[in-house]
Amino acid sequence: xxxxxxxxxxxxxxxxxxxxxxxxxxxxxxxxxxxxxxxxxxxxxxxxxxxxxxxxxxxxxxxxxxxxxxxxxxxxxxxxxxxxxxxxxxxxxxxxxxxxxxxxxxxxxxxxxxxxxxxxxxxxxxxxxxxxxxxxxxxxxxxxxxxxxxxxxxxxxxxxxxxxxxxxxxxxxxxxxxxxxxxxxxxxxxxxxxxxxxxxxxxxxxxxxxxxxxxxxxxxxxxxxxxxxxxxxxxxxxxxxxxxxxxxxxxxxxxxxxxxxxxxxxxxxxxxxxxx
Numbered sequence: 001x002x003x004x005x006x007x008x009x010x011x012x013x014x015x016x017x018x019x020x021x022x023x024x025x026x027x028x029x030x031x032x033x034x035x036x037x038x039x040x041x042x043x044x045x046x047x048x049x050x051x052x053x054x055x056x057x058x059x060x061x062x063x064x065x066x067x068x069x070x071x072x073x074x075x076x077x078x079x080x081x082x083x084x085x086x087x088x089x090x091x092x093x094x095x096x097x098x099x100x101x102x103x104x105x106x107x108x109x110x111x112x113x114x115x116x117x118x119x120x121x122x123x124x125x126x127x128x129x130x131x132x133x134x135x136x137x138x139x140x141x142x143x144x145x146x147x148x149x150x151x152x153x154x155x156x157x158x159x160x161x162x163x164x165x166x167x168x169x170x171x172x173x174x175x176x177x178x179x180x181x182x183x184x185x186x187x188x189x190x191x192x193x194x195x196x197x198x199x200x201x202x203x204x205x206x207x208x209x210x211x212x213x214x215x216x217x218x219x220x221x222x223x224x225x226x227x228x229x230x231x232x233x234x235x236x237x238x239x240x241x242x243x244x245x246x247x248x249x250x251x252x253x254x255x256x257x258x259x260x261x262x263x264x265x266x267x268x269x270x271x272x273x274x275x276x
Contacts, residue, residue: 084108097162
């Protein structure tokens with residue numbers, strides 16, 4: 001069995017498990033994803049980077065445990081724009097995988113690349129491949145899994161595999177972001193109603209007034225897939241359309257109550273309404 005076939009089967013299993021998971025998990029399973037990334041790409045380690053709007057690099061965690069220091073040696077959070085690979089995303093806003101050695105000198109001059117290499121090599125990091133979960137946009141900054149090796153560089157086969165994995169991975173992270181902020185009540189009731197986390201995410205966005213097309217963009221999937229999830233939701237809620245689904249979900253505590261109309265106070269005797 002080829003490497004691609006083996007990896008494809010493993011990723012299908014992971015994606016299927018997360019799509020069909022029951023609501024309630026507060027944390028995204030980054031560890032499980034990182035382990036599969038390390039195995040799929042023959043990496044020594046995987047790190048999760050969250051870069052804020054000021055382009056300060058926060059390394060959330062690394063896998064396996066202990067491979068990378070949890071605190072920068074200097075004690076200071078590094079300026080992400082001095083890391084050639086992350087600088088690539090700061091400059092280009094690209095959402096595609098990228099290899100450290102392929103960042104052009106116009107983006108990361110030779111002196112910058114050499115300085116970063118001298119910093120990273122003692123940690124067994126010489127070659128890297130980034131899979132961006134979020135890059136640029138109105139919020140600025142970025143988030144990415146970064147795979148590292150001490151020796152052989154990443155090639156076309158690796159970037160091709162990363163391009164296949166990334167869309168599903170980004171969609172799963174976005175889905176979790178939709179339901180993560182919900183209180184415990186809706187998650188518990190969604191499980192009782194037999195909803196998956198994916199269906200709860202679609203229902204939450206539906207309740208926020210998004211169209212199927214907008215939900216598809218938010219979850220990085222197709223409108224056709226969203227309509228299929230809506231069909232499942234309608235069946236499980238015992239309704240026929242989106243308006244009835246939202247109302248039934250609110251009645252069942254799956255969605256927060258609809259905001260009431262703004263109340264205009266009745267003027268008291270002696271008060272005057274300013275109509276000018």
